[in-house]
Amino acid sequence: MTLLALDWILMLEKLILIAIIVFASLGIALYTTFSERKVAAVLQDRPGPNRAGPMGLLQPLADGLKLIMKEEIIPNSANKALFILGPAMAMTAALMTCAVIPWSSSVELFGRKIDLQIADINIGILYVFGVVSMGVYGIMIGGWASNNKFSLMAALRGASQAISYELAMGLSLIAVLMLSGSLSLKTIVDQQMAPGAWWNIVYQPLGFLLFFICAMAECNRTPFDLPEAENELNMGYHQEYSSMKLGFYLFAEYVNMIMSSAVMASLYFGGYDIPFLDESTLAPNMAAILGVLSLLTKIVMFLFLFMWIRWTIPRFRYDQLMNLGWKKLIPLALVNMLVTGAVILWQQG
Amino acid sequence: MQQQKVQQEYNYCKVIIQLNRWILYKFVFLLSALAIFSAIMVLVSKNPVHSVLWLIVVFFAISGHYILLNAQFLAIVNLIVYAGAIMVLFLFVIMLMNLNADAEPRKNWWMKLAGVVSGGCFLMVMVSLIRQATELSGKAALMKTGDIGLIKNLGKALFSDFVVPFEISSVLFLSAMVGAVVIGKKD
Numbered sequence: 001m002t003l004l005a006l007d008w009i010l011m012l013e014k015l016i017l018i019a020i021i022v023f024a025s026l027g028i029a030l031y032t033t034f035s036e037r038k039v040a041a042v043l044q045d046r047p048g049p050n051r052a053g054p055m056g057l058l059q060p061l062a063d064g065l066k067l068i069m070k071e072e073i074i075p076n077s078a079n080k081a082l083f084i085l086g087p088a089m090a091m092t093a094a095l096m097t098c099a100v101i102p103w104s105s106s107v108e109l110f111g112r113k114i115d116l117q118i119a120d121i122n123i124g125i126l127y128v129f130g131v132v133s134m135g136v137y138g139i140m141i142g143g144w145a146s147n148n149k150f151s152l153m154a155a156l157r158g159a160s161q162a163i164s165y166e167l168a169m170g171l172s173l174i175a176v177l178m179l180s181g182s183l184s185l186k187t188i189v190d191q192q193m194a195p196g197a198w199w200n201i202v203y204q205p206l207g208f209l210l211f212f213i214c215a216m217a218e219c220n221r222t223p224f225d226l227p228e229a230e231n232e233l234n235m236g237y238h239q240e241y242s243s244m245k246l247g248f249y250l251f252a253e254y255v256n257m258i259m260s261s262a263v264m265a266s267l268y269f270g271g272y273d274i275p276f277l278d279e280s281t282l283a284p285n286m287a288a289i290l291g292v293l294s295l296l297t298k299i300v301m302f303l304f305l306f307m308w309i310r311w312t313i314p315r316f317r318y319d320q321l322m323n324l325g326w327k328k329l330i331p332l333a334l335v336n337m338l339v340t341g342a343v344i345l346w347q348q349g
Numbered sequence: 350m351q352q353q354k355v356q357q358e359y360n361y362c363k364v365i366i367q368l369n370r371w372i373l374y375k376f377v378f379l380l381s382a383l384a385i386f387s388a389i390m391v392l393v394s395k396n397p398v399h400s401v402l403w404l405i406v407v408f409f410a411i412s413g414h415y416i417l418l419n420a421q422f423l424a425i426v427n428l429i430v431y432a433g434a435i436m437v438l439f440l441f442v443i444m445l446m447n448l449n450a451d452a453e454p455r456k457n458w459w460m461k462l463a464g465v466v467s468g469g470c471f472l473m474v475m476v477s478l479i480r481q482a483t484e485l486s487g488k489a490a491l492m493k494t495g496d497i498g499l500i501k502n503l504g505k506a507l508f509s510d511f512v513v514p515f516e517i518s519s520v521l522f523l524s525a526m527v528g529a530v531v532i533g534k535k536d
Contacts, residue, residue: 079396079398082402121421122499123422123425126425129429130428133428133429133434133437134428134432137437140437140440141402156441159440159441163434163437166434
């Protein structure tokens with residue numbers, strides 16, 4: 001006899017999965033900040049952080065402790081409620097994306113088949129877009145509530161940039177959806193995993209390039225980090241923030257990077273697929289664990305690519321950024337979409 | 350004995366179904382209350398930025414209704430287009446104009462009165478229209494059933510049964526876009 005006809009064990013299972021994934025993403029984000037500094041150090045030929053712990057491995061913990069211990073300052077002229085809401089929304093939106101990403105195939109534990117995906121909803125990838133468009137509010141509300149003209153300018157820049165690049169991102173995504181015929185990320189990954197199937201990157205090289213550029217712009221990464229251009233806007237939209245509220249903004253950027261890497265890996269690089277290996281020959285649990293490792297490897301590669309680009313390429317000017325988004329990426333994405341559609345139609349005869 | 354047990358099971362099931370339905374309906378009321386409360390807050394807030402933020406909450410509540418009606422695609426598109434894009438543009442304008450609570454112009458009392466009267470008339474027309482509509486009379490909302498809101502069925506319906514209105518509305522959008530560009534040109 002089940003109470004309320006809910007599968008309570010399923011609820012428990014999902015709650016544990018959510019806890020694991022959220023804490024794992026936060027942990028990875030913590031060490032992404034560290035590797036960002038290390039990668040920067042390597043590219044600039046200097047040692048980088050190496051004081052806290054062996055090879056500086058405890059540096060992110062020290063940074064986190066410092067941020068938490070600092071005094072919280074809310075400016076007198078700020079709008080208090082919205083000032084607090086800003087970083088909270090940025091962080092929530094960043095973490096919510098992880099709900100639809102298929103982290104691996106299912107494992108069998110205690111006689112139950114557990115899917116390593118929080119929710120396989122039929123609008124999967126659109127959910128990601130919805131959450132990303134909510135993330136803009138974190139920046140806008142925080143920037144406006146600070147009551148500082150630099151923060152406001154940065155917030156407006158950030159929001160207009162996010163809206164402009166969301167269009168090109170959506171258009172390049174449509175080509176992938178035409179190939180897969182489904183919005184569910186799980187289905188898209190399964191199609192790429194099927195024996196004899198290629199990863200979507202083979203069919204959509206241009207689409208992937210556009211998607212990657214747009215993802216970089218959505219995460220406010222250099223060369224698109226206009227919202228926090230420190231030589232023009234002091235520190236950008238988080239100018240007035242201190243302590244862990246600042247930490248949330250900085251952290252949300254890294255969580256966003258991880259999530260967009262995971263989405264790109266799932267859409268174009270086969271998700272948890274291990275190349276040149278038929279997973280069905282392995283034991284299910286083994287395949288699931290190797291799948292997680294495979295996806296994490298792909299995510300780490302994307303993160304390194306993000307960092308490499310950040311420390312290599314200078315920032316765009318604002319008009320260049322808008323020209324690139326509206327006059328180059330969107331027409332290219334439209335052409336890509338039309339060509340994909342035409343080829344699919346031609347193949348169907 | 351056996352029959353009694355089956356009867357008992359059946360009763361249990363009935364209770365559970367009723368409980369589920371009860372929770373679902375409570376959820377409808379919760380979402381409706383949230384929508385109406387935030388809609389009132391949109392009007393009452395002195396600060397225009399707060400009004401816009403409350404309007405976003407209204408859109409979330411409406412999307413929740415869509416999900417209860419099993420129309421996930423509509424729900425998420427409502428969020429992406431309205432809450433995600435259009436409201437951001439609203440915020441842009443309000444933030445750039447730097448409207449403050451004290452900068453709000455005071456209206457005359459007879460203007461307010463006229464507003465209340467015309468708004469009340471409009472409400473009455475709407476309510477009587479909905480009450481008299483033959484398609485709606487004696488029908489309850491279909492919860493978690495019906496699948497016209499799912500993307501596959503919606504796409505098929507839009508591109509087969511409703512293709513002419515769909516294309517005409519796209520022409521309307523195009524003309525609106527061209528109009529905006531013409532108005533927005535510098536000279």
